Amino acid sequence: MSETWEPGGADKAIRRLAEDARKAAARLNLASTRQKNEALEAIARRLAAEREAIRAANQADLGVARAAGVPATVVNRLELTGRRFASMAQGLLDVAALPDPIGEVVEEWTRPNGLRIAKQRVPMGVIGLIYEARPNVTVDAAAICLKAGSAALLKGGKEAARSNEALVGVIQGALTEAGLPPTAVQAVPGGREGAAALMRAVGLVDCLIPRGGAGLIRSVVQDSRVPVIETGAGVCHVYVDAAADPDMATDIIVNAKTTGTATCNAAETLLVHRDVAARFLPGAAARLRDFGVELRGCEVTRRFAPWATPATEEDWAAEYLDLVLAVRVVDSLDEALAHIARYGTRHSEAIVTADAGAARRFQAEVDAAAVYWNASTRFTDGGEFGFGAEIGISTQKLHARGPMGLREITSHKYVITGDGQVRP
Amino acid sequence: MSETWEPGGADKAIRRLAEDARKAAARLNLASTRQKNEALEAIARRLAAEREAIRAANQADLGVARAAGVPATVVNRLELTGRRFASMAQGLLDVAALPDPIGEVVEEWTRPNGLRIAKQRVPMGVIGLIYEARPNVTVDAAAICLKAGSAALLKGGKEAARSNEALVGVIQGALTEAGLPPTAVQAVPGGREGAAALMRAVGLVDCLIPRGGAGLIRSVVQDSRVPVIETGAGVCHVYVDAAADPDMATDIIVNAKTTGTATCNAAETLLVHRDVAARFLPGAAARLRDFGVELRGCEVTRRFAPWATPATEEDWAAEYLDLVLAVRVVDSLDEALAHIARYGTRHSEAIVTADAGAARRFQAEVDAAAVYWNASTRFTDGGEFGFGAEIGISTQKLHARGPMGLREITSHKYVITGDGQVRP
Numbered sequence: 001m002s003e004t005w006e007p008g009g010a011d012k013a014i015r016r017l018a019e020d021a022r023k024a025a026a027r028l029n030l031a032s033t034r035q036k037n038e039a040l041e042a043i044a045r046r047l048a049a050e051r052e053a054i055r056a057a058n059q060a061d062l063g064v065a066r067a068a069g070v071p072a073t074v075v076n077r078l079e080l081t082g083r084r085f086a087s088m089a090q091g092l093l094d095v096a097a098l099p100d101p102i103g104e105v106v107e108e109w110t111r112p113n114g115l116r117i118a119k120q121r122v123p124m125g126v127i128g129l130i131y132e133a134r135p136n137v138t139v140d141a142a143a144i145c146l147k148a149g150s151a152a153l154l155k156g157g158k159e160a161a162r163s164n165e166a167l168v169g170v171i172q173g174a175l176t177e178a179g180l181p182p183t184a185v186q187a188v189p190g191g192r193e194g195a196a197a198l199m200r201a202v203g204l205v206d207c208l209i210p211r212g213g214a215g216l217i218r219s220v221v222q223d224s225r226v227p228v229i230e231t232g233a234g235v236c237h238v239y240v241d242a243a244a245d246p247d248m249a250t251d252i253i254v255n256a257k258t259t260g261t262a263t264c265n266a267a268e269t270l271l272v273h274r275d276v277a278a279r280f281l282p283g284a285a286a287r288l289r290d291f292g293v294e295l296r297g298c299e300v301t302r303r304f305a306p307w308a309t310p311a312t313e314e315d316w317a318a319e320y321l322d323l324v325l326a327v328r329v330v331d332s333l334d335e336a337l338a339h340i341a342r343y344g345t346r347h348s349e350a351i352v353t354a355d356a357g358a359a360r361r362f363q364a365e366v367d368a369a370a371v372y373w374n375a376s377t378r379f380t381d382g383g384e385f386g387f388g389a390e391i392g393i394s395t396q397k398l399h400a401r402g403p404m405g406l407r408e409i410t411s412h413k414y415v416i417t418g419d420g421q422v423r424p
Numbered sequence: 425m426s427e428t429w430e431p432g433g434a435d436k437a438i439r440r441l442a443e444d445a446r447k448a449a450a451r452l453n454l455a456s457t458r459q460k461n462e463a464l465e466a467i468a469r470r471l472a473a474e475r476e477a478i479r480a481a482n483q484a485d486l487g488v489a490r491a492a493g494v495p496a497t498v499v500n501r502l503e504l505t506g507r508r509f510a511s512m513a514q515g516l517l518d519v520a521a522l523p524d525p526i527g528e529v530v531e532e533w534t535r536p537n538g539l540r541i542a543k544q545r546v547p548m549g550v551i552g553l554i555y556e557a558r559p560n561v562t563v564d565a566a567a568i569c570l571k572a573g574s575a576a577l578l579k580g581g582k583e584a585a586r587s588n589e590a591l592v593g594v595i596q597g598a599l600t601e602a603g604l605p606p607t608a609v610q611a612v613p614g615g616r617e618g619a620a621a622l623m624r625a626v627g628l629v630d631c632l633i634p635r636g637g638a639g640l641i642r643s644v645v646q647d648s649r650v651p652v653i654e655t656g657a658g659v660c661h662v663y664v665d666a667a668a669d670p671d672m673a674t675d676i677i678v679n680a681k682t683t684g685t686a687t688c689n690a691a692e693t694l695l696v697h698r699d700v701a702a703r704f705l706p707g708a709a710a711r712l713r714d715f716g717v718e719l720r721g722c723e724v725t726r727r728f729a730p731w732a733t734p735a736t737e738e739d740w741a742a743e744y745l746d747l748v749l750a751v752r753v754v755d756s757l758d759e760a761l762a763h764i765a766r767y768g769t770r771h772s773e774a775i776v777t778a779d780a781g782a783a784r785r786f787q788a789e790v791d792a793a794a795v796y797w798n799a800s801t802r803f804t805d806g807g808e809f810g811f812g813a814e815i816g817i818s819t820q821k822l823h824a825r826g827p828m829g830l831r832e833i834t835s836h837k838y839v840i841t842g843d844g845q846v847r848p
Contacts, residue, residue: 026765030788111810115799124821125791202645206821221626222649227822230651248844255846341450363839364454367549375539375842384847385838386535397548397630397835398651399823411821414809415787418799420672422679423808 010190014197017186018204021126021151024181028149029123033100035178036147040096042174043143044089050170055080057166058135065133065159077134078160088139091389095143098388101406102149116417121410123149125206128188128198129391130220132212133157138167141211142185144391146175148406153205155188155195199224206411207399211392214319229399231392234264234347235319236377239336239362241353242275248374249276249352250284253325255376256350258291262321264393265348265380269316269326271336277304277329285327293323300329316343333358337365344368347395348377369395369402434614438621441610442628445550445575448605452573453547457524459602460571464520466598467567468513474594479504481590482559489557489583501558502584512563515813519567522812525830526573540841545834547573549630552612552622553815554644556636557581562591565635566609568815570599572830577629579612579619623648630835631823635816638743653823655816658688658771659743660801663760663786665777666699672798673700673776674708677749679800680774682715686745688817689772689804693740693750695760701728701753709751717747724753740767757782761789768792771819772801793819793826 028036047054058080065075104121111117127150129141138154145152156164164187172182188194199208199220208228210220217232238256240249256267272281277300285295285305295301296315297308308327315326316339330336340349350372351362359373370380380403382390387405394400400408452460471478482504489499528545535541551574553565562578569576580588588611596606612618623632623644632652634644641656662680664673680691696705701724709719709729719725720739721732732751739750740763754760764773774796775786783797794804804827806814811829818824824832 026789026791029791109810111808115803117809122791225646227651227654227820229822245844251844251846259847359841365450367450367453367546368837370838370840372840373842375840375845376847378847379539379840379845380838384535385541386533396651398653401835402838411825413792414794414804414826416794416796416799416803417783418797420669420675421799421803422675423683423800423802 010193010197011200013190014188014194014201015204017153017188018126018201020183021153021186022204024184025123025125025149025151027181028146028151028184029102031149031180035180036100036149037096039146039175039178039180040092040143042177043139043171044092046170046174047085047089047092047139050166051085054163054166054170057162061133061160061162070159074133074159077132078163080135080163084136088136091140092143095147095389098147098406100147101410106412113421114419115421118415119412120415121407122413124409124411126151126153126204127409128153128155128201128205128208128226130155130195130198130208130210130212130216131157132216133159135160135163135167137211138164138187139171140389141391142168142171144389144406144409146184148409150206150409151184151186153186153188153198155198158191161189196223199226202226209392229392229394229404230396231394231404232264233319233345233395234266234393235268235317235343235345236265236348236350237269237271237340237344238267238350238352238377239271239340240273240276240280241333241351241355241358242273243355243358244273244276244280244352245354246276246280246283249280250287252350252352252374252376253284254287254291256378257288257293257325258323259378261323263378264319265377266321267325267350267377268318268320269328269343271339272301272327272329273333273336274300274329274331281305281327281329288325291323293325295325295327297327298329301327319345333361337362340366340368345395347393348372348380350375350377369393434617434621435624437614438612438618438625439628441577441612442550442625444607445577445610446628448608449547449549449573449575451605452570452575452608453526455573455604459604460524460573461520463570463599463602463604464516464567466601467563467595468516470594470598471509471513471516471563474590475509478587478590478594481586485557485584485586494583498557498583501556502587504559504587508560512560515564516567519571519813519830522571522830524571525834530836537845538843539845542839543836544839545831546837548833548835550575550577550628551833552577552579552625552629552632552650554579554619554622554632554634554636554640555581556640557583559584559587559591561635562588562611563595564813565815566592566595568813568830568833570608572833574630574833575608575610577610577612577622579622582615585613620647623650626650633816653816653818653828654820655818655828656688657743657769657819658690658817659692659741659767659769660689660772660774661693661695661764661768662691662774662776662801663695663764664697664700664704665757665775665779665782666697667779667782668697668700668704668776669778670700670704670707673704674711676774676776676798676800677708678711678715680802681712681717681749682747683802685747687802688743689801690745691749691774691801692742692744693752693767695763696725696751696753697757697760698724698753698755705729705751705753712749715747717749719749719751721751722753725751743769757785761786764790769819771817772796772804774799774801793817
């Protein structure tokens with residue numbers, strides 16, 4: 001959308017949206033599971049019924065983007081293909097099928113003075129999302145927020161503005177049909193100015209979740225006055241220990257590198273204990289080459305895979321999101337731990353070993369959301385963890401860490417019942 | 425401390441401190457419960473042994489503060505009296521006696537593919553505290569962070585700089601004695617510049633907790649790039665419903681207003697349903713007057729307590745922290761809920777009623793950390809909840825909400841064990 005605002009206009013407009021969202025959140029807080037599920041199912045139904053109108057809006061976005069010379073990867077993500085329509089619809093039904101997190105009593109106890117304290121799961125309130133020009137995220141994020149009882153303010157990339165407007169229109173129709181306030185899901189207009197105003201809406205927006213590339217996330221973390229859950233960057237390592245089974249290690253690194261290569265849980269660096277290098281590296285390097293993976297290796301690595309490019313300092317810190325893998329041979333578990341502490345992004349880290357002591361040390365000392373022993377880093381994902389749909393993967397330690405499903409975007413309150421207790 | 429820095433000097437100095445804190449945190453993460461408790465006990469012992477030196481530093485701070493004409497309330501909080509020494513020592517032993525939150529497996533499950541996922545409680549890492557010139561907070565906060573396995577960067581008010589330096593010296597001696605890194609607890613020097621640099625230490629400090637007045641908290645929430653847990657402001661209400669027992673209601677409002685008047689969980693506004701006003705207000709107002717409470721009442725209130733001052737719009741939003749109470753008669757539960765939604769700070773809210781339906785509605789609809797039925801708001805406190813020591817009371821919805829004890833300042837990680845699983 002190409003709204004232009006007077007100075008301060010963006011703040012005023014976004015505060016109005018956010019105030020509407022707060023009112024909607026108060027009603028969502030009291031909505032029954034059935035009502036929320038009906039809304040989710042109605043969205044799925046209406047997406048199918050209004051597919052042509054949505055596609056027209058999407059084609060308009062695509063036309064503008066192509067004319068503006070937007071990169072092909074961005075255009076690809078922008079397009080609402082038949083496959084993406086199917087996946088949005090399935091996502092909605094999947095979320096409807098998940099248990100409702102709201103109202104669950106997480107803990108309950110009675111104090112010596114007779115006060116009964118229940119820690120109860122409640123909605124976050126108003127959740128802001130800032131993401132790239134991927135209109136399918138609009139529907140996925142709205143669905144998760146809705147089921148978790150929160151109103152959503154969705155700020156997608158400006159290239160997708162028409163598509164998002166069409167999708168939010170469909171969602172709002174479905175909310176009304178289910179007896180819920182349409183303002184429970186709103187698109188935030190106005191490009192960067194709109195995003196900046198959203199980041200300043202302290203007291204109205206309970207938390208902001210940025211989803212996208214490292215640059216987008218960094219700018220939200222730097223600029224937001226509203227609490228942020230940082231997601232994203234994954235410089236993930238697979239460490240092949242001295243006591244690793246070379247075949248298992250090969251399967252794991254090939255999987256961690258070559259499936260979902262552009263996702264944050266893909267491996268970017270392979271660390272190899274020198275005692276296993278001769279038995280493991282030649283075969284693993286050949287397998288990786290078969291999959292089209294370019295290797296950037298340290299000196300020792302290049303003895304076993306001479307066709308690898310020499311690795312530089314930058315390679316150890318790189319999140320390639322591509323068929324490129326940095327490889328380093330280390331002298332010890334300690335050296336592997338130090339490398340991960342220095343270059344890792346606290347996302348997902350794996351050790352492959354038959355030595356339980358080494359595994360225990362690795363799992364205790366590595367500071368990351370998910371620490372694997374004898375498995376691929378690619379499992380760090382809401383679906384693979386059994387959470388169902390996820391809204392992102394947190395790489396910070398506050399609030400949620402790792403895959404964020406429905407429970408991870410809720411808050412709680414203490415509900416306390418007495419019979420007249422006062423504090424002595 | 426009166427350090428002066430060159431441009432950028434504060435950032436460099438604080439980053440160095442924070443890097444040392446990160447290294448210390450990695451070691452604390454692996455410390456045994458016994459080692460942490462030994463350190464806590466050693467701090468208590470050394471506080472007693474070095475009491476005279478600490479008092480001398482404190483006297484120096486007090487002298488400077490008095491000469492500078494610092495307000496009496498600030499001077500009072502600054503002084504390390506015998507009672508405060510006793511309370512710091514007892515606090516240390518209490519924290520040592522609490523169960524260790526670290527390593528606890530919060531949840532554990534096995535996926536259909538055989539992956540075992542354990543959600544394990546881990547330390548936050550490096551916690552920054554920004555607080556006023558209250559040196560006893562230095563010891564209390566250090567103790568809680570230490571037991572929860574995190575390194576602490578303590579930025580107290582500049583008036584207490586000498587006292588804090590002396591206390592941190594004692595703490596560091598005790599840490600060394602217990603075989604733990606002394607840099608696990610550090611004082612942050614340099615007044616406002618030091619605090620500002622701490623707020624910019626993204627990637628080194630995992631979270632910042634401001635403790636103090638509304639101004640201090642607002643400035644940290646506004647300026648910090650590091651994730652913040654907002655604590656504090658409490659405009660708490662007691663709502664006396666139509667079906668309230670007037671005697672119980674009187675006991676509760678007197679307790680909520682006149683004990684711990686300067687604390688955030690004290691009541692600031694009394695809401696009274698009009699149907700109970702005649703039976704409740706005259707007696708309650710008289711009791712409150714006996715306790716020296718000044719009333720600021722709406723028109724109807726003043727019919728029952730003519731000596732009350734007329735309340736203005738500002739009174740409904742005021743956090744008096746004093747023997748002053750705003751009183752408003754409302755027409756309905758709905759009006760009470762609307763008043764609380766508008767003026768409350770999401771801290772602690774209470775309903776007094778014999779009507780279970782009204783109580784259920786109140787507890788479901790009020791958006792606050794703690795919602796009471798037939799009890800005083802003064803129970804919102806780590807000790808009263810049974811958490812033991814607390815580091816503050818969160819009024820935000822992200823991460824922790826309500827009293828924050830040991831568990832509330834931890835994070836978690838997923839520890840995943842497989843036998844070679846790769847993602848299809």
